[in-house]
Amino acid sequence: MRTLIKLLIALPLLAHPVAAQDIFQPLQDMVDELTNPPPRPPRTPAPKAPVAVAPEAPPVPRPRPPSLPDVPVVEAPAVPDAAEEAVDEQAVEEPVEPEVEAKPEVEAKPERVYQVACPAVIQGLVEAEMAPPLSEGICGEQSPLVVTGVLSKGRMVPLSSPVTTNCQMASALPDWVETVDGYAETMLESRLAQVDTGTSYMCRNRYSAENGFTSEHGFANxxxxxxxxxxxGRSIGVEGDWMPAAEPEGRLLRLAHDAACGDFMTVLGPEANAEHHDHLHLDMGCHGQSCTTRICE
Structure with a gap:
């Protein structure tokens, strides 16, 4: 290969000897360059792409030890030194606690009482005032009345002593008192000036027995x-004037007894038993399954 190159270079020199010297040197440089190429500069390695590093996984938490039960820690009492025991207790000043201002006591509001008004009182048929509820064991009445007078023929006939009763009993009194008032005016030529009353509310059994049913007196009924x-001015009493029955006083008491049987559910007099020898018992108790049966004795 080198021989061929030299031959190709020598041919033009033979044809033009004068110019051979002028062009020899450049050709020779070319041949040298072809035959002896300059050393290549060292290759610089291409920068490597950064290697993606996976994020470091968070550390796995270690298992916690089992929790201890919520038991208060009780510290062992310190053992006092002998020197401390020798100190006079009176000489040691106790810490003074700060005074705490006492809060004013809030008064408790009384419980609200629910009671029912009585139409007989509102209409003026009886003179009465509402009393606080009664409660005594099985006995009691939520809306008791203290009755002091009963209307008859346009005037208020007073009671000898106030009676504590319920609205039902108070409402039945005016018609009965007006009937008796008419009997007295017709038979004895004198109207009623007063109704003489005995027991009203009293928590007890019937006939004051140790056992048995509770009396209607226990329910203000x-x-x-x-x-x-x-x-x-004449006074007519059940105990002294029930007999003889033919006398005007005795007739008035019997008419009063019979008239009460139409206004009250229970009427008991001297003919009923010895317990009622001195008074007429009037109540609005329930008798029978429908509470419509009346007892009149």
Whole structure:
């Protein structure tokens, strides 16, 4: 290969000897360059792409030890030194606690009482005032009335002593008192000046027995009447005037007894038993399955 190159270079020199010297040197440089190429510069390695590093996984938490039960820690009491025991307790000043201002006591509001108004009182048929509820064991009444007078023929006939009763009993009194008032005026020529009353509310059994049913008196549902006082001053009592029956006083008491059987559910007098020898017992108790049966003795 080198021989061929030299031959190709020598041919033009033979044809033009003068110019051979001028062009020899450049050709020789070319041949040298071809035959002896300059050393290549060292290759610089291409920068390597950064290797993606996976994020470091968070450390796995170590298992916690089992929790201990919520038991208060009780410290062992310190053992006092002998020197401390020798110190006079009176000489040691106790810490003074700060005074705490006492809060004012809030007064408790009284419990609200629910009671029912009585139409007989509102209409003026009876003179009465509402009393606080009664509660005594099995006995009691939520809306008791203290009755002091009963309307008859346009005027208020007073009771000898106030009676504590319920609205039902108070509402039945005016018609009965007005009937008796008419009997007294017709038969004895004197109107009623007063109704003489006995027991009203009292928590006890019937006939005051140790056992048995509770009396209607225990529910403020009964009134005892011992007699009547007339406007002319005469006093007619069940105990002293029930007999003889033919006398005007005895007839008035029997008419009063019979008239009560139409206004009250229970009427007991001297003919019923010895317990009622001195009064008429009037109540609004329930008798029978429908509470419509009346007892009149």
């Amino acid at each position: 009964a009134v005892d009447v011992t007699g009547f006082t007339l406007e002319d």
